[in-house]
Amino acid sequence: MYSLIYFAAHRKKNILDFSNLKLIDSYHRRINYLRISITDRCNLSCIYCVPRHRLPKLNHNEILRYEEILRLVRISVRLGISKVRITGGEPLVRKGVYYFLNELSKIKGLEDISLTTNGVLLIKDNLEKIKAAGINRINISIDTLDKKKYKAITGHEDFHRVWSAIELAHEMGFDPIKLNIVALKGLNDDELINIARLSFTYPFQMRFIEYMPIGSSCLTFEQHLPVSEIMKRISSLGKLIPVENNANDGPANRYRFEGAKGEIGFISAISHPFCHKCNRLRLTASGGLRPCLLSDYQEDLKVPLRRGCLDNELVDIFFKAIRHKPIVRKIAKDHSIGVSDQMHTIGG
Ligand code: SAM
Secondary structure: OHHHHHHHHHOOOOOOOOOOOOOEOOOOOEOOEEEEEOOOOOOOOOOOOOOOOOOOOOOHHHOOOHHHHHHHHHHHHHOOOOEEEEEOOOHHHOOOHHHHHHHHHOOOOOOEEEEEEOOOOOOHHHHHHHHHOOOOEEEEEOOOOOHHHHHHHHOOOOHHHHHHHHHHHHHOOOOOEEEEEEEEOOOOHHHHHHHHHHHHHOOOEEEEEEOOOEOOOOOOHHHEOOHHHHHHHHHHHOOEEEOOOOOOOOOOEEEEEOOOOOEEEEEOOOOOOOHHHOOEEEEOOOOEEEOOOOOOOOEEOHHHHHOOOOHHHHHHHHHHHHHOOOOOOOOOOOOOOOEOOOHHHHOO
16 A cells, blocks of 8 residues: 555656655565575475476576666665575576675665575685675575485585585684575484584584475475474484574574584474564566465566666565565465475575
C-alpha cells in the first residue's frame, strides 16, 4: 500500500529520494538481508544440490552483469538492506569476482558483506583479495572430515584442499568463519560428533543444516535428518548452552559447549521453519528476486534492467516481491508443495 501511494505520485518522475520507503512486509517483518547468487556454475557436484542429470548452464548473457547487480544493491540499500551475502553456484568460479567484491564494499550503507563458498578456490592469493575487499566473514561448506566421503558427497577429491583453506583463513584472521554442514542420514550422520568436537579446538561456528528437498537432487527425503536428531547425536559432548542471537544473525539457533572456543548452530528449515523471523530476499544469478526460498515465486529484474528502466520501477519490483512473502511456508514430504528450481541457481 505504502509503495503504491508513493508510486502513484512519483511514477512519471524518476524521483530518487526513497529515504522514507523501507522494505517492511505485510507481516511487519523488516527485510534487511539480500542473498545474491552471482553464478549458477559450480566446481563441485554435491549430491544434495545438483540433479542426477546435469541441467544446461545459463549462458553468459542470461546472468546479471556485475554492474546490474551493483545497481540493484545500491537501490536495495536505500530501501533498508544492510546485509548482503554472495553465493552461487560457486561464487569464486565467476571471472572478475574480486573486482565485484571490491565494488560492492564501496557501497555506502552496506554494513555487512559475507561470502558462502565451497572453499576449493580459497588459496592464499584469493583470501588476500577477499580481505582487501573488506570482507571478513566467510561461510565454507564442508560436510565431512573424511576424504572418501567428501568425494562421495561432492564428486571431487578436494577435501585436503578445502580443509587447508579453512585453516589458512583462520590464520589470516577471518572472523567469523562458519562451516556449513548439511546433515545426511547414512552419509555423514556418523561424523556429527567429530564435526561438533571441532568447536573445542577452533573458534569456528559450525552450522548444521537440515537437508531441504529443493529442485531435484540425488537424494530423497529419507536422508533428511531433523535438528532434534542432530542435537541428540552430539549431546554426549556436553551441555549445549544457548547463545543469544544478535540483530545480524541468520536463522540458526546458536549454542556453545561449555569450555568450547567455537559455536554450534542449527538450521531447521524443514522441521521448524523460522518464517516469522525471515528478513531475506534472494537475487538469483539470472535476475529473479525471490521472497521465499521454499517457493518458486519470483519477480524478474533482468528484463526491466536491460530495457533501461528507471530506479523507481526497480523499487516497485522489490515491493511487489515482498508483498508475496508468505507468513509461513512448509515443504511437503511428498513434494506436493515444493520448489522446482535448483538450489545452485537460487544460491541456498
Ligand atoms: N558453492 C557454495 C557453497 O558450497 O557453499 C555456495 C552455494 S551453496 C548452494 C550454499 C549452501 O547451500 C551450502 O552450504 C550448501 O551446503 C547448501 N545447500 C545446497 N543444497 C542444499 C540442500 N538441498 N539442503 C540444504 N542445504 C543445501
